[in-house]
Amino acid sequence: MATRPTSDQIHVMRSQLGRVRGLGPAKSGAHHWKVERITALALVPLSVWFVFAILTHLGAPQPAVAAWAGSPLNAALLLALVIMTFHHMQLGLQVVWEDYIHHARRREALILATRAACLLLGLIAAVAIIKIAALAH
Amino acid sequence: MVGKSTDGRMVQRPLSPHLGIYGWPPTMVASILNRATGIALSVGALLLVWWLVAAASGPAAYADMEGFVRSPLGLLMLLGWTASLFYHLFGGIRHLAWDMGYLFAKPSLNPVTYLILALTAAATALVWLAAYLQIEG
Numbered sequence: 001m002a003t004r005p006t007s008d009q010i011h012v013m014r015s016q017l018g019r020v021r022g023l024g025p026a027k028s029g030a031h032h033w034k035v036e037r038i039t040a041l042a043l044v045p046l047s048v049w050f051v052f053a054i055l056t057h058l059g060a061p062q063p064a065v066a067a068w069a070g071s072p073l074n075a076a077l078l079l080a081l082v083i084m085t086f087h088h089m090q091l092g093l094q095v096v097w098e099d100y101i102h103h104a105r106r107r108e109a110l111i112l113a114t115r116a117a118c119l120l121l122g123l124i125a126a127v128a129i130i131k132i133a134a135l136a137h
Numbered sequence: 138m139v140g141k142s143t144d145g146r147m148v149q150r151p152l153s154p155h156l157g158i159y160g161w162p163p164t165m166v167a168s169i170l171n172r173a174t175g176i177a178l179s180v181g182a183l184l185l186v187w188w189l190v191a192a193a194s195g196p197a198a199y200a201d202m203e204g205f206v207r208s209p210l211g212l213l214m215l216l217g218w219t220a221s222l223f224y225h226l227f228g229g230i231r232h233l234a235w236d237m238g239y240l241f242a243k244p245s246l247n248p249v250t251y252l253i254l255a256l257t258a259a260a261t262a263l264v265w266l267a268a269y270l271q272i273e274g
Contacts, residue, residue: 037236040229047222051264058271062199065192078189085182092175125186128193135193 032091039088046081069129070136078129086122090115163250171228174221181218216265223260227253 053074057065068074093114101107140150159165184206191202205211231249234240240249 037233041233047226055267058268062192062196069192089179089182093179121186125189128189131193
């Protein structure tokens with residue numbers, strides 16, 4: 001009579017490393033978590049710099065603001081701020097939807113819509129910065 | 138709640154505690170605030186895009202943007218954005234410390250939460266005082 005295999009008799013034709021990679025409930029490992037932290041780390045100095053920049057340009061006329069934002073260094077920092085902000089925002093909002101939206105298709109649709117909106121808003125901001133930098137003299 | 142005892146009599150049973158039983162431990166407040174300020178900052182990111190697009194578009198568009206920011210609703214949004222930014226910044230730094238294994242000891246949890254709230258209030262007040270002096274002074 002054949003005995004049912006116990007768990008230690010089940011042979012998986014796959015290395016332990018292969019089983020770890022790409023498995024787990026998230027199916028994607030720690031990438032999301034890691035990128036959320038890396039963008040957060042970048043945003044610490046960038047957002048402090050941005051608050052100071054805003055403070056020194058309160059009530060300034062548009063040409064003065066554009067001249068400031070158009071310098072290569074400031075334009076690059078603004079681009080970094082925008083890219084990191086919208087990347088971090090998309091990752092953060094995704095976790096909010098994953099926690100509270102229990103209807104699977106609705107959740108996936110919302111995550112996709114969030115990514116699309118963040119990408120589009122980030123691109124609009126980036127084009128604006130590049131235009132300011134291109135027109136600055 | 139009405140239930141049945143083992144001999145079949147109807148008896149009053151206590152209800153298990155629901156959400157109302159919980160107080161507001163500082164760590165819970167801190168966690169909820171981190172997510173809430175993240176969502177608020179996502180709304181605030183729209184202001185950032187508007188500011189950049191207005192600066193790229195010219196003096197008229199920039200004046201429209203400034204007009205909104207100086208309106209009661211605009212000022213309220215800006216105040217919320219400032220406070221949310223500082224809370225999310227300080228709370229985020231604590232999250233990064235947690236990820237590296239620091240500040241997890243139970244005695245430090247509540248004091249650090251109070252410190253984050255105090256730093257948020259102080260930084261927000263300082264920025265708005267600086268802004269007031271910049272505009273009026």
